[in-house]
Amino acid sequence: MFIDSQEATLAxxxxxxxxALVPGWCVDVTTTQTCRTISQSLKIATVKVKEDSAGETVSVQLTPAGV
Incomplete structure (x- = not known):
């Protein structure tokens, strides 16, 4: 099993x-939203920061660290 994410939004x-949000750096990601807990090291591909009247949102695109 592996985690595949085109875009994740940080809580x-x-x-x-x-x-630490630098493209090329790796972050350890764990999900408990699946039928079992999965942890994986993923590489940051892109970082987007958006600010509006509701606040700030940071979105990251992650790829498998071995790629």
Missing amino acids: PDAGVDVP
């Missing part, structure tokens, strides 16, 4: 520092 309380 406001995510334990990720903004300086």
Whole structure:
């Protein structure tokens, strides 16, 4: 099993520092939203920051670290 994500949005309380959001760096991702818990190291492909009246949203595109 592996995690495949074209775009993930970070929760406001995510334990990720903004300086760590650098394309090419790896982050460890765990999901519990599937029938079993999956953890995988993924490489950051792109980072998008959007700010509007509702606040700030940080979206990241992740790819498998081995690619």
